[in-house]
Amino acid sequence: MVTKSRFEGFTDGILVIIFTIMILEFKVPNSSNITAILKQFPYFISYSIGWLFLGEAWYNHLYIASKIHRVTHKLFVINALWLFTTSFLPLATAWIGQDLSARGPEIFYGLVFLVWTAAFLLLVFTAILDNQKLGRLQEAEDLRQMRIVRYLTNPFAIISQGLAWLLILIFSPQFQLVIMVWQILFIAGRTNVDIDRQRSLNR
Template sequence: MNKGRVEAFTDAVLAIILTIMILEFKTPESFAISAILDQVPYLISYAIGYLFIGVAWYNHHYMFSKTRWISRNVYWANNFWMFATSFLPVATAWVGKGLNQQGPETFYFLVYMLWSMAYFILSLMLVKANEKGHRPEAAQSIRSMVIYRFMSNWKWVGLQIIASIVVLIYFPALQMVIVSLLIIFVGARFNKDSDQLFN
């Protein structure tokens, strides 16, 4: 399968998702600067969502740059990942309306878990495609990514789920803090060669 077309389609879908997210930001009726304060919860959830997609795109680009052959399994895993990502604007908008409410925060957590599962499946399919394509070094590069190692460690994933459930019961807004920390300290810890792929 043509890798360029899959990447172009993915980029287009992610661009649309980001556009939908910013369109949820409502222009205040008043011209007073204080009128923007009502939008602060949404701005917080939007900023986290934007960071989420930005980091995910970078990792996606890295994995696809390492991969030469796109199998059917990779194609469908990529579609599942985009499907999971497409729920982010709804989750972001709802959290923006109820930053410390259980309903929106639980939905965001479920979207995040679906996204994580889809991302791990995509990573795994890319590893298998590289192994089948006789590119063990590319497969190893994907396996060595911090996000891959985190998601393949059931102890860390289990700890995250338990912590999130406790937080959702007692202080739902902390769920966004957990997601932000995972994005920064797990997702954004890129492989050293990630900025040297095309040198």
């Protein structure tokens, strides 16, 4: 049986590698002129958004882990699936950073986010069901009340954003990143009120 500490350590290690891959996509300019670095400004934009996205995803994962009391085989496999979808972020970030307005990279970025979202929700619901089986109803409810979970399970929010996302990809692909920033700052970034207290108690 996988212990909770090894479960968290495995996840943390993979996410650290993903962070590292993203920064390595920055290329050292061939010129010593300061303006040479400006050629990588589009990637700097996509990298910054990817960094925020991954950072908030990690923080939310820490909250989920704080509510887990037993790592089942199913939970471990689904967590690995979530990490698998997350591992595509450096590729999507690098490709979109070549041209922020190109439709192909933007569509790929959107697909990565869509698959990642599905894996994240699957991870949360698995943790909720595991808690219910153990009789830990408060932990299950805490996970349901995560702001990002409530948003992603709100039909009106998902349908309206999906339509907006589709129109943006058709007519102005570069504005997809604006939606990403909005979701990161105002949805994923607003966590449960007990998250910091819970992490402190677990130390």
